[in-house]
Amino acid sequence: MTTLVTGAFGCIGSWVVRGLLAEGERPVAFDLGDDPWRLRMIAGDDVASRVTLVRGDIADRDALVGVVREHGIRRIVHLAAWQVPLCRQDPARGALVNVVGTANVFEAARAVAGQVERIAYASSAGVFGPPSLYPPGPLRDDAPPHPATHYGVYKVANEETARVYWEEHRIRSSGFRPLSVYGPGRDVGVTATPTLAMKAAVLGRPFELRWSGSTDLIYVEDVARALIKASRATLDRARVYNLHGSSVALGEVVRLIETAWPAAKGLLTHVEAPMPFATALDDTRYQRDLGPAPPTALVDGVRRTLDEFARLHKDGRLDARELA
Numbered sequence: 197m198t199t200l201v202t203g204a205f206g207c208i209g210s211w212v213v214r215g216l217l218a219e220g221e222r223p224v225a226f227d228l229g230d231d232p233w234r235l236r237m238i239a240g241d242d243v244a245s246r247v248t249l250v251r252g253d254i255a256d257r258d259a260l261v262g263v264v265r266e267h268g269i270r271r272i273v274h275l276a277a278w279q280v281p282l283c284r285q286d287p288a289r290g291a292l293v294n295v296v297g298t299a300n301v302f303e304a305a306r307a308v309a310g311q312v313e314r315i316a317y318a319s320s321a322g323v324f325g326p327p328s329l330y331p332p333g334p335l336r337d338d339a340p341p342h343p344a345t346h347y348g349v350y351k352v353a354n355e356e357t358a359r360v361y362w363e364e365h366r367i368r369s370s371g372f373r374p375l376s377v378y379g380p381g382r383d384v385g386v387t388a389t390p391t392l393a394m395k396a397a398v399l400g401r402p403f404e405l406r407w408s409g410s411t412d413l414i415y416v417e418d419v420a421r422a423l424i425k426a427s428r429a430t431l432d433r434a435r436v437y438n439l440h441g442s443s444v445a446l447g448e449v450v451r452l453i454e455t456a457w458p459a460a461k462g463l464l465t466h467v468e469a470p471m472p473f474a475t476a477l478d479d480t481r482y483q484r485d486l487g488p489a490p491p492t493a494l495v496d497g498v499r500r501t502l503d504e505f506a507r508l509h510k511d512g513r514l515d516a517r518e519l520a
C-alpha cells in the first residue's frame with residue numbers, strides 16, 4: 197500500500213510523512229526542493245533512509261505518471277503548491293503549479309486506472325472571501341466560494357477538477373480546507389505569523405505580527421492526521437471538508453505564548469490589520485465522515501511548538517532565516 201506524498205518537503209507534507217512512518221509505511225516523498233531540511237526536522241535525521249525520495253516537478257505530468265507506475269502507488273496525498281505570496285507575485289506560474297499540478301495528480305491516477313484508490317489533497321479556506329460576505333458565525337462546508345486571491349481561485353479550480361474526475365472517471369478524492377496552520381515546520385505564507393512569533397519567543401527576539409483580528413488556527417499534526425485518514429477511508433465521490441482548530445484573536449495567541457514562555461513578555465507586538473479571510477470554520481462534514489477528531493487545544497499546540505523550537509535551538513538546528 198504505497199502512499200505518494202507530493203510537496204513532502206513542506207510543512208504539512210513533513211508531518212504527513214512522519215505520520216505514515218509512525219504507521220509502518222515507507223512513503224514516496226515527491227518534491228521539487230533539493231534540501232529536505234524540514235522533513236529531517238519533523239520526521240528525524242534518518243528520514244532519507246526510511247522513505248523513497250523522488251525529486252520532481254508537479255507540473256511535469258509524464259514524470260508524475262512515471263512515479264505512480266514505477267512505485268505501484270495506491271494512495272496520493274497531494275500537497276505540492278505555491279502559497280498566497282508567490283501566487284500573487286507570479287500568477288501564471290502559480291496557476292501552473294497549483295492548478296495544472298493538481299490536474300496532473302488526477303491524470304496520473306487516471307493513467308493507472310484502478311490502481312490509485314484515493315487522492316487526499318489540500319484545498320484551503322482561501323476559497324472563501326472576507327467575513328463581510330457571509331452571515332455571522334463559523335463558515336459552513338457549503339458556504340459559497342468568493343476567493344479574494346489568485347491562490348483562492350486556484351483552490352476553487354482544484355475542488356472542481358476533483359469533482360469532474362469523480363463524475364467522469366470515478367476517481368475518489370477528499371479535499372481539505374485549513375485556514376491558519378501552525379506548528380513546527382510552518383515558516384512560509386501569510387498565516388505563518390503565529391508560528392514565527394513562537395520561534396522569535398524562543399530565540400528572545402522582538403517580533404511584530406503583521407496582521408491581527410481573529411483566525412482559525414489549526415495544529416499542523418491535526419491537518420496531517422485528516423489527510424492520512426482520508427487517504428485510507430472507504431468514502432466514494434469527490435468530497436471537500438472545512439477543517440477547524442481554535443478560533444482565536446491574535447492578541448490571545450500572544451498572551452498564550454507569553455504565559456508558556458515568560459521570557460518573551462514585551463517582545464511580541466501586533467499591528468491592527470485584520471486579514472481578509474474567514475475567522476472561523478465549521479467542520480461538521482469532516483467530523484461526520486472521518487471523526488471524531490477533536491482538534492489539539494491551542495494551549496497544548498503552542499506549548500508543543502515552543503518546546504520543539506527550544507529543543508532544536510539547543511541542538512543548534514533552529515532555522516531562523518525567515519525571521520530576518
Ligand SMILES: NC(=O)c1ccc[n+]([C@@H]2O[C@H](COP(=O)([O-])OP(=O)(O)OC[C@H]3O[C@@H](n4cnc5c(N)ncnc54)[C@H](O)[C@@H]3O)[C@@H](O)[C@H]2O)c1
Binds near residue numbers: 374
Ligand atoms: N500552511 C497553511 O496554513 C495552509 C492553509 C491552507 C492550505 N494549505 C495548503 O496545504 C498544502 C501544503 O502547504 P504547506 O504549508 O505544507 O506548504 P509549504 O510551502 O511548506 O510546502 C509546499 C511544498 O511544495 C513543494 N513544491 C512547490 N512547487 C513544487 C513543484 N512545482 N513541484 C513539486 N513540489 C513543489 C515545495 O518545495 C514545498 O516543499 C498547500 O496546498 C497549501 O496551499 C496550507
